[in-house]
Amino acid sequence: MxxxxxxxxxxxxxxxxxxxxxxxxxxxxxWWGWLGVVPILGALVGWCPVYRLLGIKTN
Known part of the structure; x- marks a missing residue:
């Protein structure tokens, strides 16, 4: 990854x-505000599956 x-x-x-x-x-x-966990996890891990599908890299 x-x-x-x-x-x-x-x-x-x-x-x-x-x-x-x-x-x-x-x-x-x-309750849907708890979906904020998803971008936090992406930030901590440094990987986004949507970016991978679209071929985007911001690093």
């Missing part, structure tokens, strides 16, 4: 994922 997510992309994914989870915990959005 070759990394395909770069530094700036990782930061954006972490912020977006945390924001979704935070909004869900605060009750602003529903």
């Amino acid at each position: 070759e990394q395909n997510v770069g530094g700036i992309d990782r930061v954006v994914r972490l912020i977006a994922g945390a924001a979704l989870i935070g909004l869900s915990v605060a009750g602003v959005i529903g």
